[in-house]
Amino acid sequence: MKIIYVFLVLLASEVSAQNFINPLAIPPALTGNHFQLNLAPSSKQFYPGINTNTLGFNGDYLGPTLFIRDGDSVKIDVVNGLVGETTVHWHGLHIPSNMDGGPHTIIHPNTTWNVGFKVRNRASTCWYHPHPHMETAGQVTLGLAGLIIVNDEEEDALNLPRTYGLDDFPVVLQDRKYDANGNFLIEALGDSMLVNGTAKPFLDCPSQMIRLRILNGSNARIYNLGFSDNRSFTIIASDGSLLPEAYSTNRALLANGERVEIIVDLSNDKDNSVVLMSYGSELPNNIPGGSTVGMNGNSILNKVDFGIMQLNGLSQTTNPVLSIPTTLSAHTPWSAASAALTRRKELTGQGSVGMGNFSINNQLFNMNVINDTVFLDDIEIWEIANISNLAHPFHIHDVPFYVLSRNGNAPAPHEKGLKDVILVRPNETVRFITKFENYTTGETPYMYHCHNLVHEDDGMMGQFIVIEKPVSVSEIPLAKKPLLYPNPTNKKLYFNNEDEPIISFLIFDLTGKTALEGTIKMEKNNSIDVSLLENGLYIMKLKSANKTYHYKFLKE
Numbered sequence: 001m002k003i004i005y006v007f008l009v010l011l012a013s014e015v016s017a018q019n020f021i022n023p024l025a026i027p028p029a030l031t032g033n034h035f036q037l038n039l040a041p042s043s044k045q046f047y048p049g050i051n052t053n054t055l056g057f058n059g060d061y062l063g064p065t066l067f068i069r070d071g072d073s074v075k076i077d078v079v080n081g082l083v084g085e086t087t088v089h090w091h092g093l094h095i096p097s098n099m100d101g102g103p104h105t106i107i108h109p110n111t112t113w114n115v116g117f118k119v120r121n122r123a124s125t126c127w128y129h130p131h132p133h134m135e136t137a138g139q140v141t142l143g144l145a146g147l148i149i150v151n152d153e154e155e156d157a158l159n160l161p162r163t164y165g166l167d168d169f170p171v172v173l174q175d176r177k178y179d180a181n182g183n184f185l186i187e188a189l190g191d192s193m194l195v196n197g198t199a200k201p202f203l204d205c206p207s208q209m210i211r212l213r214i215l216n217g218s219n220a221r222i223y224n225l226g227f228s229d230n231r232s233f234t235i236i237a238s239d240g241s242l243l244p245e246a247y248s249t250n251r252a253l254l255a256n257g258e259r260v261e262i263i264v265d266l267s268n269d270k271d272n273s274v275v276l277m278s279y280g281s282e283l284p285n286n287i288p289g290g291s292t293v294g295m296n297g298n299s300i301l302n303k304v305d306f307g308i309m310q311l312n313g314l315s316q317t318t319n320p321v322l323s324i325p326t327t328l329s330a331h332t333p334w335s336a337a338s339a340a341l342t343r344r345k346e347l348t349g350q351g352s353v354g355m356g357n358f359s360i361n362n363q364l365f366n367m368n369v370i371n372d373t374v375f376l377d378d379i380e381i382w383e384i385a386n387i388s389n390l391a392h393p394f395h396i397h398d399v400p401f402y403v404l405s406r407n408g409n410a411p412a413p414h415e416k417g418l419k420d421v422i423l424v425r426p427n428e429t430v431r432f433i434t435k436f437e438n439y440t441t442g443e444t445p446y447m448y449h450c451h452n453l454v455h456e457d458d459g460m461m462g463q464f465i466v467i468e469k470p471v472s473v474s475e476i477p478l479a480k481k482p483l484l485y486p487n488p489t490n491k492k493l494y495f496n497n498e499d500e501p502i503i504s505f506l507i508f509d510l511t512g513k514t515a516l517e518g519t520i521k522m523e524k525n526n527s528i529d530v531s532l533l534e535n536g537l538y539i540m541k542l543k544s545a546n547k548t549y550h551y552k553f554l555k556e
């Protein structure tokens with residue numbers, strides 16, 4: 001009982017005392033082109049004398065930082081030493097869907113998943129974490145997450161701090177809640193902080209420009225980052241790239257799954273300390289962490305300003321970075337006019353941080369339903385409208401995007417780089433543009449979802465496939481693919497299925513909504529009556545016993 005009592009006192013002093021007594025753990029760096037990640041159960045003392053059950057990649061909590069480079073071919077062997085199934089998703093990387101580690105790509109216990117891909121990303125801070133259906137929050141809470149640092153030539157050429165662990169530091173933010181035995185509770189909001197798995201951390205820094213690569217690795221809490229003396233800092237990167245221009249500010253709002261790279265000027269801070277804070281008191285009620293009320297959402301860290309980590313200024317390194325460039329990175333976002341279509345996603349439902357009936361377009365995730373079909377090399381605008389009562393961070397796999405507008409306004413300076421998570425507040429509509437290039441999906445769809453891990457596990461997720469743009473009917477060689485004609489049509493679509501009997505069909509519109517479906521009698525020539533469909537473009541899926549064919553047709 002004595003241990004438990006001491007433990008609770010430690011937690012209660014978290015907010016008020018702000019005593020930063022433990023050196024920040026820096027995850028080991030792995031370089032090269034072939035990595036091995038072993039997932040295994042473990043335990044760790046976050047507080048002295050209290051053992052907490054954990055999961056880790058190659059260790060007791062979190063995982064190593066993987067350094068990869070644009071253009072390189074990379075292999076990762078993922079060994080599942082857990083009791084149950086898992087998947088591992090490479091968040092932010094543009095890679096084939098069967099390597100993406102979504103919920104369909106299960107790694108069974110005691111098996112190895114061999115991952116291989118070519119790096120096609122700009123210099124950025126990405127991360128990896130499990131993505132099993134309905135169990136993501138649980139596995140991430142116990143410790144399964146790690147960073148990926150992508151390098152490229154453009155970033156190499158800039159005078160930026162980039163010596164890992166010396167002037168360039170990973171900062172993984174996680175709030176946690178413990179039970180009376182000191183084990184993690186799988187909940188939306190925690191009541192104490194871990195940074196890189198360190199409680200009450202301090203970081204000894206050279207008194208010069210330092211770079212923090214900050215990941216919000218929390219289940220639901222959103223951080224309003226700033227420093228205890230309200231000093232300005234410089235944002236240099238968003239999720240998927242450097243920003244076009246360095247942006248000086250004294251606050252950075254960081255939602256779940258988002259990354260921000262900041263430069264902090266400590267050149268006048270030798271023998272001085274400054275605390276990285278979350279100014280939670282400034283958050284509105286509808287941002288997780290900004291409200292003191294709500295089922296499954298209570299926490300002593302809510303709606304208050306709290307210290308996260310103390311930076312101590314020590315001596316400078318031999319070649320300190322003392323100033324950074326203003327212009328960082330070249331960006332030419334696709335123009336809205338080049339988009340093939342606008343796809344609207346409504347964030348729907350009502351609830352609180354840790355529970356509710358949140359969904360996307362009023363549809364809960366179903367592993368067997370493809371919500372959207374995208375054509376390879378199409379540029380699309382996605383319009384994310386939050387009509388629910390809570391802010392949600394929307395994340396899309398496969399491709400990073402550029403923000404076009406937020407409630408009609410041009411993106412803020414810190415949202416002008418590539419992103420893969422975007423926070424959408426209630427009554428907000430965010431439009432982003434992206435190009436679905438390089439990869440069709442084959443058997444494995446890509447995901448999009450709310451990155452509040454509790455909402456994601458509860459079904460606030462959808463999936464899309466990327467297929468070759470259907471060629472015109474005249475280009476389809478006979479017998480390879482059933483003929484579909486006439487196209488356009490105003491009444492009936494005929495298809496010839498001499499070689500391979502078609503047994504069913506599904507017609508959906510370009511937003512993925514099913515318009516018509518049915519079965520086909522096995523006869524030589526068949527037709528489908530589409531006269532009741534509204535005029536417009538549709539996708540037709542014809543299924544034989546072994547194959548599925550996709551067509552685009554116009555009803556007029």
Ligand SMILES: [Cu+2]
Pocket residue numbers: 358391392393450451452455456460
């Ligand atoms: Cu959500």
